[in-house]
Amino acid sequence: MEARGELRVGFVGAGRMAHGLVQGMVRAGKVKAAHVLASAPSDRNLGAFQDLGCGTTHCNSEVLQHCSLVFLATKPHLLPGVLQEISPAITPDHVIVSVAAGVNLQTLQQLLPSRTKVLRIMPNLPCVVQEGAVVFARGDWAGEQEAARLKDLLSACGLCEETPEAYIDIHTGLSGSGIAYVYLFAEALAEGAVKMGMPGPLAKKMAAQTLLGAAKMILETGEHPAKLRSDVCTPGGTTIHGLHELEKGALRATVMNAVEAATTRAHELGKK
Template identity: 60%
Template structure:
């Protein structure tokens, strides 16, 4: 990769920080990265990575080749309106705003702009994220290949149609919180039975980590792995019965469905009016 390749972040939240950590390498030194945010609150941790920071979004746009737009969905029109006149055909605009469609993004930028939607999740901050990207009308395979190369240290990176992005938001973006809720409940169950809280939380975290790594690395369907833990009349099948009585499977499916629907709602609310296209 060209050592002069420059990357900018507009927005300094957890997603921007996780991605920034992942892309820093010998081919993308910290001196080639710049981050903007309106306040100093989140910029300090970027400065600890020797990344240059600013309060000017236009400064980031002017000096970057790839621009990650990592702000809340409601702020996307304002931010893109601010930087639009600085976007040229050299830029790749990467939006990580939940629900904001490619059509909306393209409608807010100069005609022909190269736009990619990216949905990461919180474990990017520990380089164990799950990221899905979708190309816009003018983004080519070489652009998505470049982005995948940049992001490879952030975790699992896949490409798919835009219709999958909102589903990925419900599955993996919001799904992280669902896993935390389950881990919390696991620990609380152990506390109820007499284990100290600190130890229960530590073991619950390791249980989730180990189960996830085994599921990922074995390439085996989760139902098969689950069956391998169960023995006739044993503790696990009794516990699974209790979970099914509580509707855990149906509730989890509904949670992903509801989160996906909410992401799609964001997309409808952020759509660019025909008069602005």
């Protein structure tokens, strides 16, 4: 592969997640915008890449001709046809990274030329603001060098960890879908403050900062969330009264059920 200053990164598919990954990489200086080439069948999504200074094309194979590290960011049901189209252009120097949900490494390796270096990633939406949660797994022929390069790039988009492939569907239920659970909780926090008399715009900001601060404390202290929660509670204080209401509403069990349901659905989609 090229030296980092010359690395050319391609995207086959130019949807919101692909744009979020590119935005993180470019903002962090991991890759130059001029060294990114994205393809899509129409101009609808390519404008966002052009605004960043990236190259665009309607030809998927052209991406393979100019880029050695290529992200497959199409919709899962379109991926087999895309792989058939680009396979003749794939060489031993290429590293292929799939962002397609539900398409496992075994399937990718069957559809790609023999011994292709392929990895599978699962990002989430906050990659757009460089605070994403990303996991990835390697195929049979992707080695330490490819994994290290990918982790370096994706770390520009947030927290990135290599995991067994079996964890990817769980990550979908936890971090992919989990973002929506957090937004719902943030909305509820803000609406509670509005109910008690705080103006809506201020309540929204305070709810968001509360979630951000809590998350940062978990990551930076390394403490278990239960320990941090206990630290906030004082005997007979406001927090324990609020937590009692959440326990009466079975918040923890409901959230656990949501992660389980989303993970199960990810498994189901992978079998289709």
